[in-house]
Amino acid sequence: MAPRVVVLSLASDFGCQVQLSNMTDEILDVLGVIDLGYWQLASSGHMPTEYDVAIIEGAVTTDEHLELLRDVRQTAAVVIAMGACANTGGIPGLANLVDLDERYTVVYGSGSALKVAPGKRAPMPLDEFIHVDYHVPGCPIDTSEFLRVLSHVLLGMKDRVPNLTMCASCKLNQTVCFFDRGQLCLGLVTRAGCGARCPSLNRPCTGCRGVAPDANLESARTIIVAAGHRADALENGLRIYNTSQEVRG
Amino acid sequence: MARLTVEHVARIEGHGNITVGVENGEVREVRMDVVEPARFFESMVVGRRFDEAPLITSRICGICSPNHVVTSIKAIEAALGVEVSERTKILRTLLVYGSYLQNHATHLYILAAPDYVGLPSVFPLAASMPEVVERALRLKKLGNDLTTAVGGRAVHPVSAVVGGFTQEPKPEVLASYRDMLLGVVDDALATVELFASFQVPDFATAGEMLALTADDDYAIYDGDTAAMDAGWRRPAGEYRSFVTEGIVGHSNAKHSTVDGRPFLVGSVARANINSDQLNDAGRAALARSGITLPTRNTFHMNVLQAVELADASARCAGYVERLMEMGGSSAPEPFRIRAGEGGSATEAPRGTLYHSYAIDDDGLITRGDVITPTAQNLANIEADMRAFAPTVADRSEAEFALLIEELVRAYDPCLSCSVH
Numbered sequence: 001m002a003p004r005v006v007v008l009s010l011a012s013d014f015g016c017q018v019q020l021s022n023m024t025d026e027i028l029d030v031l032g033v034i035d036l037g038y039w040q041l042a043s044s045g046h047m048p049t050e051y052d053v054a055i056i057e058g059a060v061t062t063d064e065h066l067e068l069l070r071d072v073r074q075t076a077a078v079v080i081a082m083g084a085c086a087n088t089g090g091i092p093g094l095a096n097l098v099d100l101d102e103r104y105t106v107v108y109g110s111g112s113a114l115k116v117a118p119g120k121r122a123p124m125p126l127d128e129f130i131h132v133d134y135h136v137p138g139c140p141i142d143t144s145e146f147l148r149v150l151s152h153v154l155l156g157m158k159d160r161v162p163n164l165t166m167c168a169s170c171k172l173n174q175t176v177c178f179f180d181r182g183q184l185c186l187g188l189v190t191r192a193g194c195g196a197r198c199p200s201l202n203r204p205c206t207g208c209r210g211v212a213p214d215a216n217l218e219s220a221r222t223i224i225v226a227a228g229h230r231a232d233a234l235e236n237g238l239r240i241y242n243t244s245q246e247v248r249g
Numbered sequence: 250m251a252r253l254t255v256e257h258v259a260r261i262e263g264h265g266n267i268t269v270g271v272e273n274g275e276v277r278e279v280r281m282d283v284v285e286p287a288r289f290f291e292s293m294v295v296g297r298r299f300d301e302a303p304l305i306t307s308r309i310c311g312i313c314s315p316n317h318v319v320t321s322i323k324a325i326e327a328a329l330g331v332e333v334s335e336r337t338k339i340l341r342t343l344l345v346y347g348s349y350l351q352n353h354a355t356h357l358y359i360l361a362a363p364d365y366v367g368l369p370s371v372f373p374l375a376a377s378m379p380e381v382v383e384r385a386l387r388l389k390k391l392g393n394d395l396t397t398a399v400g401g402r403a404v405h406p407v408s409a410v411v412g413g414f415t416q417e418p419k420p421e422v423l424a425s426y427r428d429m430l431l432g433v434v435d436d437a438l439a440t441v442e443l444f445a446s447f448q449v450p451d452f453a454t455a456g457e458m459l460a461l462t463a464d465d466d467y468a469i470y471d472g473d474t475a476a477m478d479a480g481w482r483r484p485a486g487e488y489r490s491f492v493t494e495g496i497v498g499h500s501n502a503k504h505s506t507v508d509g510r511p512f513l514v515g516s517v518a519r520a521n522i523n524s525d526q527l528n529d530a531g532r533a534a535l536a537r538s539g540i541t542l543p544t545r546n547t548f549h550m551n552v553l554q555a556v557e558l559a560d561a562s563a564r565c566a567g568y569v570e571r572l573m574e575m576g577g578s579s580a581p582e583p584f585r586i587r588a589g590e591g592g593s594a595t596e597a598p599r600g601t602l603y604h605s606y607a608i609d610d611d612g613l614i615t616r617g618d619v620i621t622p623t624a625q626n627l628a629n630i631e632a633d634m635r636a637f638a639p640t641v642a643d644r645s646e647a648e649f650a651l652l653i654e655e656l657v658r659a660y661d662p663c664l665s666c667s668v669h
Contacts, residue, residue, distance in 0.1 A: 024393070039370075198407050
C-alpha cells in the first residue's frame with residue numbers, strides 16, 4: 001500500500017512547498033506512488049489522524065508549532081525536514097539577533113495591542129526538539145535532491161545528505177574560486193548537494209544549506225583573514241541562515 | 250444565524266482563519282484572522298549590508314520572490330543613486346513576468362479552480378480532464394523556466410543584483426523563449442474561456458483601487474501609483490505618504506487604507522486602470538472574458554488574471570525580441586556606497602509591492618519597510634465579506650461557506666507575505 005504522506009508548514013515563506021508544486025514534470029508520477037493525505041497549499045482535504053511520512057517546512061517560532069511538531073513525531077514513522085528553515089532555522093532565525101520585544105516594536109510600533117499568535121519562541125530548526133529522519137536543506141530546496149530523498153524514503157534507504165563542503169562541487173564544475181577574484185564566499189564551509197548553483201551563476205555561496213560536518217571552520221577563518229576580509233566576516237555571513245547554531249552555543 | 254468558521258483556509262498561501270456571522274440579514278461579525286506568525290523582516294535587515302536586503306527580503310515570499318528581489322534592488326538603487334541599463338530593466342521585467350505566468354497559473358488552476366468544479370484539489374482532474382491539468386502545468390512550467398533562464402532559479406532568483414545581473418541567458422536560450430511564449434498565448438485564451446464559463450456572483454466592492462501606471466506600458470516593472478476613484482497619480486517610491494498602515498488586534502498582518510478608505514490591488518485594479526495598455530492578445534482575451542472594464546466585481550480577479558496571462562505571454566515574446574536585437578550589457582554598473590534613502594514598487598501578481606530602505610555611510614541598512622499586496626487588500630477583504638455575506642446568508646451552510654471562501658480566494662491572498 002502506498003504510504004500516506006502529509007505536507008506541513010511552520011514559519012516559512014512557503015517557497016519549498018512552491019518548489020514541490022513546481023515539479024511539473026514529475027508531480028503526477030509522485031502522486032502515483034504516494035497517498036497524499038494533507039497539503040494545505042494545494043487541497044482543502046483535512047489533516048488525517050494516521051499517516052506514515054511527514055514533510056515539514058519552516059522553523060519552530062511558536063508554542064503551537066512545537067505542540068504540532070511533537071504530535072507529528074508521535075504519529076509519523078518518517079519525518080523529513082524540508083528547506084533551510086526546518087534544517088538550520090533559516091532566515092526566520094535572523095530575528096534571533098534582535099531582542100524579542102524590540103522586534104515587535106520595529107514592526108508594530110510601541111504599545112502595540114497585538115493579541116494573536118501568543119507563545120512566541122526563538123526561531124529554531126526541527127531537530128532542536130525532535131528526531132529528524134531525512135534532511136533536504138537549502139533555501140529553497142532543490143527539487144531533484146528532494147526527489148532523490150523521497151525515493152530513499154520510499155525504498156527504506158538511509159538519509160545520505162552530503163557532509164562535504166561546497167568547494168568540492170566548484171572543483172567538479174571548474175568554477176574559478178571567488179577568493180581568487182577578491183570576493184568572500186561561504187562555500188568554504190557550506191554543505192554541498194545543490195551542485196553549487198549560486199557560484200555557477202557567478203554569485204558567491206551564502207550558506208543556505210548550513211555548515212558542513214566536514215568544514216574546517218578554524219582554517220576557513222584563517223583563509224578569509226589572509227584574503228583581506230574582516231575577522232568576523234565568516235560568522236556575520238553565516239548568520240543569514242544559521243543563527244540557531246549561535247543560540248545553541 | 251448563518252455562521253461560518255474556517256480554520257487554516259486551504260489553497261491560499263499562508264495560515265488564516267475566516268469567521269463570518271449573519272443574523273436576520275445583518276452581519277454580526279466578520280474577521281479574517283491572520284495567524285501566520287510574524288518573522289520580523291523589517292528588524293532583520295537592520296544592520297545588514299545593503300546588498301543582502303534583496304536576498305533576505307526575497308524570503309518574505311516563496312511564491313512571488315522574483316518581485317521581492319527586483320523591488321528590493323530598485324529601492325536600494327534609488328537610495329544609492331544607481332542607474333541601470335535598458336537591457337537590465339528588460340531582463341528584470343522578464344524575471345517578474347516569469348513569476349506572473351507561474352503565479353497566475355498556480356492560483357487559477359491549483360488554488361481557485363477546484364472551488365468551481367466541486368473538488369478538494371486539482372489533482373483528481375488529471376484523470377477526468379487531463380488536457381486542463383496539462384495546460385495548467387505547461388503555463389506554470391514556462392513561467393518557472395523563464396524565471397530560471399533569466400534569474401538562475403525559479404524560487405529566490407540568484408543572478409539579479411544591485412546594478413544589473415551576474416549572468417545572462419545565452420542568445421540561443423533567449424530565442425527559444427520567444428517561441429515558447431508565443432506558443433502559450435492559446436493556452437492563456439483557453440484559460441480565459443474556462444474561467445469565463447464559471448458562474449460568479451454579481452457583486453461590487455466599495456473599495457478604492459490602486460495600481461502602478463505608465464504612459465507607454467502595462468506597468469509591471471515601474472510606474473506611478475494611480476488611484477482609480479480619486480483620480481490621482483503619485484510617485485510610487487513615496488508610498489509611505491499615501492498608504493496608511495494600522496494594527497488590528499486579530500491579525501498579525503497590518504491593515505492598510507488610502508484616503509481613509511480600504512482599497513484593492515491586483516488584476517482587477519490593474520486591468521481597470523491600465524486597460525488602454527493591453528496588447529492585442531490581452532484585448533482578444535478581454536473580449537472572450539465577457540467583462541466590460543471598469544469592473545468593481547472582486548470575483549473578476551480570476552478571469553482578469555487569465556487575461557493578463559494572454560497579454561503577458563505575447564508581451565514577453567516582444568521583450569525577448571528586443572533583447573536579441575538591442576545589444577548592450579546587463580553586467581552590474583559600478584557605484585559608490587553612500588548614505589541615502591529610497592523607495593520603489595513593482596506590480597506583483599497579487600498587486601503592488603512596495604519596499605523602502607535607509608542606508609548609512611558604510612552601506613549598512615538603518616531602516617527597512619515592506620508593504621505587500623495582501624497586506625493592502627486585507628481591510629478590503631473584510632469589507633467585501635461584510636457586504637457580501639448578507640446577500641447569500643439564505644443559502645445552505647455548505648454553499649455559504651464555499652461562496653465566502655471563493656471571495657477570499659479570488660484575492661489570491663498570500664498571508665505569509667502579508668505578515669512577514
